[in-house]
Amino acid sequence: MIDRRILSWIVLVAALLLALALAAAIGSERLSFFDLTEQQAAILFDIRLPRVLLGACVGASLAVAGASLQALLRNPLAEPYLLGVSNGAALGTMIAFVFFEQFAFARPVMAFAGAGLATFTVYQMARSRAGMNVERLVLSGVIVTTFLSSIIVLLTSLLDAARLRGFTFWLLGDLSQATMNGFYMTLAASVIGTIVLTSQARPLNLMMIGERDAMDFGVEVSRVRLIVFGIASLLVGTAVAASGSVGYVGLIVPHLVRLALGSDNRHVIPFSAMAGAIFVVLADTVARTAIAPRELPVGAITALIGAPLFIYLLRKN
Amino acid sequence: MHPAITKTLVICLALLSLAGLSCRSVDLPTVGTPTRDVRDDLGKTVRVPEKIERAISLAPSLTEMIFAIGAGDRLVGVTTYCNFPAGTASIEKVGDTQSPNIEKIIALKPQIVFISTASQLEAFQKTLDEQAIAVYVTNPTSLTEIFANLRQLGDLFGEPERAQSLLGTLSARVAEVSKEGNIQGGHRVFIQISNEPLFTIGKDSFLTELVELAGGVSVTKEVATAYPKLSKETAAALDPDVIFLSDSDDNREPNPAFKNSNAVKNGRVYRINADIISRPGPRLVDALEEIASKLDSRRTSASPGNSNVDR
Numbered sequence: 001m002i003d004r005r006i007l008s009w010i011v012l013v014a015a016l017l018l019a020l021a022l023a024a025a026i027g028s029e030r031l032s033f034f035d036l037t038e039q040q041a042a043i044l045f046d047i048r049l050p051r052v053l054l055g056a057c058v059g060a061s062l063a064v065a066g067a068s069l070q071a072l073l074r075n076p077l078a079e080p081y082l083l084g085v086s087n088g089a090a091l092g093t094m095i096a097f098v099f100f101e102q103f104a105f106a107r108p109v110m111a112f113a114g115a116g117l118a119t120f121t122v123y124q125m126a127r128s129r130a131g132m133n134v135e136r137l138v139l140s141g142v143i144v145t146t147f148l149s150s151i152i153v154l155l156t157s158l159l160d161a162a163r164l165r166g167f168t169f170w171l172l173g174d175l176s177q178a179t180m181n182g183f184y185m186t187l188a189a190s191v192i193g194t195i196v197l198t199s200q201a202r203p204l205n206l207m208m209i210g211e212r213d214a215m216d217f218g219v220e221v222s223r224v225r226l227i228v229f230g231i232a233s234l235l236v237g238t239a240v241a242a243s244g245s246v247g248y249v250g251l252i253v254p255h256l257v258r259l260a261l262g263s264d265n266r267h268v269i270p271f272s273a274m275a276g277a278i279f280v281v282l283a284d285t286v287a288r289t290a291i292a293p294r295e296l297p298v299g300a301i302t303a304l305i306g307a308p309l310f311i312y313l314l315r316k317n
Numbered sequence: 318m319h320p321a322i323t324k325t326l327v328i329c330l331a332l333l334s335l336a337g338l339s340c341r342s343v344d345l346p347t348v349g350t351p352t353r354d355v356r357d358d359l360g361k362t363v364r365v366p367e368k369i370e371r372a373i374s375l376a377p378s379l380t381e382m383i384f385a386i387g388a389g390d391r392l393v394g395v396t397t398y399c400n401f402p403a404g405t406a407s408i409e410k411v412g413d414t415q416s417p418n419i420e421k422i423i424a425l426k427p428q429i430v431f432i433s434t435a436s437q438l439e440a441f442q443k444t445l446d447e448q449a450i451a452v453y454v455t456n457p458t459s460l461t462e463i464f465a466n467l468r469q470l471g472d473l474f475g476e477p478e479r480a481q482s483l484l485g486t487l488s489a490r491v492a493e494v495s496k497e498g499n500i501q502g503g504h505r506v507f508i509q510i511s512n513e514p515l516f517t518i519g520k521d522s523f524l525t526e527l528v529e530l531a532g533g534v535s536v537t538k539e540v541a542t543a544y545p546k547l548s549k550e551t552a553a554a555l556d557p558d559v560i561f562l563s564d565s566d567d568n569r570e571p572n573p574a575f576k577n578s579n580a581v582k583n584g585r586v587y588r589i590n591a592d593i594i595s596r597p598g599p600r601l602v603d604a605l606e607e608i609a610s611k612l613d614s615r616r617t618s619a620s621p622g623n624s625n626v627d628r
Contacts, residue, residue, distance in 0.1 A: 027548070029550040029553075039577065042577050043553050047549045176546075293545075295546050
C-alpha cells in the first residue's frame with residue numbers, strides 16, 4: 001500500500017493541474033484552442049490565464065496564512081479576517097489608491113504595511129504579563145477588525161460615487177483586475193511564504209501542544225511567532241492588494257486538509273497551499289461564467305460555499 | 318461634590334440639551350391648500366398641492382429638469398451632486414444622493430419631494446411617507462420617458478407652455494441628429510462607465526437607446542441590467558469601433574482589454590462629461606449630439622473590415 005501522504009500529494013497535484021486546465025478552458029468567451037485567432041490568443045494569454053494563475057496564488061496565500069495562524073494561536077477560528085489582518089491590508093490598499101495612485105508598487109507595499117500593523121496591534125493588545133492569552137488575542141482581533149472596518153466605511157463615504165462602486169466590488173473580493181505583474185508578485189509571495197512557514201512546521205507542531213512545552217523542547221517561541229506573523233502579513237497583504245478580500249479560504253481550506261490528513265503542520269501547510277489554490281480557481285471559474293457576460297465577485301462565491309460548509313464541519317465535530 | 322457624580326450630572330445635562338434641540342417644533346405642510354391627485358412613474362397616486370411653491374429634488378437629473386421648465390426658483394433643497402445649472406449653487410443642500418439628511422428635508426418644509434429611481438433612493442421614500450411629505454418618483458428609461466417627465470413636471474409646477482416649448486426644441490434637435498445619423502448607421506459603440514472594475518451599459522440603460530439615435534449600435538445592448546460589470550474576455554471579443562468614456566478620475570483610459578480593438582487602433586476613443594451622459598435629464602440631448610458628432614466627424618476613417626468574431 002502506498003503511503004497515504006504520498007497518495008495525497010499525487011491526488012492534490014493532479015487536482016490542481018486539472019482545476020487550472022478547467023479554468024483555462026472555460027470562460028465567458030468560447031475559444032477554439034486548436035486554432036486560436038489573434039483575438040482569442042489575446043483573450044487567453046492577456047485576460048484569462050493571468051486571472052486563473054493569480055486566483056491560484058491568492059488561494060494558496062490565504063490558505064497558508066490561515067493554516068499557520070491557526071497552528072500558532074492554537075485556535076481553529078484564527079483566520080486572517082478574524083484577526084484584522086485582511087482589513088489592515090484592505091485599508092492599506094485603499095490609502096495607496098487614494099493618496100499614492102501614481103506609484104505602481106504602492107498598493108502591495110501599503111497592503112503589507114497595513115496587514116503587518118494590524119497584526120502587530122492585535123498582538124500587542126493580546127500580550128499580557130502572563131504571556132499570550134488566546135481568548136484575548138481573538139477578542140483583540142475582533143476589535144481591530146471592526147475598528148478598521150469602520151475606517152474603511154468612512155473612507156468609502158468620502159470617496160465620490162464612481163470610485164465607490166469600484167471599491168464595493170473590490171472589497172468583496174474580485175479577481176477581474178488581474179495583471180501578469182500582480183500575478184508574479186503574488187506568486188513570489190506565496191512560494192516564499194509557503195516554504196518559510198513549512199520550515200517552521202516542526203516548532204509549530206510543538207507549540208500546538210502548548211507554548212511552555214515547546215519552550216522545554218528548545219523552541220524559540222517568540223521567534224517563531226514573529227516569523228509566522230510577518231509571513232502571514234506578507235501573504236495576506238499581497239493577496240488583498242491583488243484581489244480584495246476573498247473570504248473563508250483561510251478558514252475552510254486548512255480545516256478540510258486537517259480532516260483528511262491529520263494536524264501535522266509539515267503536511268497541513270503545503271497541502272493547504274494547493275487546496276487553497278484549487279478552491280479559489282474553481283470559485284472564480286463560477287464567478288466568471290455563472291451569469292456571463294456579466295461577472296460576480298469571487299468573494300461572494302467563496303463565502304457562499306464556505307459559510308455552510310463551515311457550519312456543517314462545526315456541527316459534525 | 319464627588320467627581321463621579323459631577324461627571325454623571327454633566328452627561329445628563331448634555332443629553333437633555335441635545336433632546337431639547339431635537340424637539341424644536343416642526344410645522345407640517347399647511348393643510349387646507351387645494352390639492353389634486355396625480356400618478357407618478359411607479360403608478361403610485363400622489364396628492365400634490367395645486368400650486369407647488371416649495372419642492373425638493375433628490376436627483377441631479379430632476380434638478381436640471383425642474384430648472385429647464387422654469388421652476389428652479391421653487392426648489393428649496395437639492396443634493397450636493399446638483400451642480401447644474403448655476404442657480405443650484407444658492408439652494409440649500411440636503412446631503413448627497415446616497416444619504417440625504419431627513420431632518421434637513423423636514424426643516425425645509427417642502428410640499429413635495431422628487432426622487433428618481435436613477436439615484437436608487439426608493440427606500441428613502443418610506444421615511445418621507447411617514448412624515449406626510451408628498452413623494453413623486455420618476456423612472457425614465459428612455460429619451461421618450463425623459464420627455465414625458467418634462468411634460469409631467471411642467472404640468473405639476475403649472476408651467477405647461479414652458480415645458481411644451483422646451484420639448485419642441487429638444488425634439489427638433491433629436492430629429493436633426495437622427496436624420497443625419499441614420500444615413501450611415503451601424504458604428505459598433507462601447508460605452509465605458511468605469512475602467513477597473515469594467516462597468517458598461519446594458520439593455521436597460523437609456524444610453525443604449527441614445528447610441529442608436531446617434532447612428533451607432535451599443536455592442537452591449539443584449540447584456541442584462543442597466544449598468545453591468547462586464548467580463549473582460551467578452552469586452553475584448555466585442556471589438557468595438559468606437560469607445561466613449563464617461564469622464565471621471567478613474568475612467569480616463571479605455572480598459573486594457575480593448576488594446577487590440579478597432580477603436581483603440583484607430584484612435585476612436587472619446588471622453589464625454591460624466592454629468593451629461595449619466596443624468597437622464599434635458600442635457601442628455603447634448604450627449605446625443607456629442608456622440609453623433611464623434612461618430613460622424615470621422616466616418617470616412619472608419620475601421621477596415623473586421624475578420625474576427627463578429628456578433
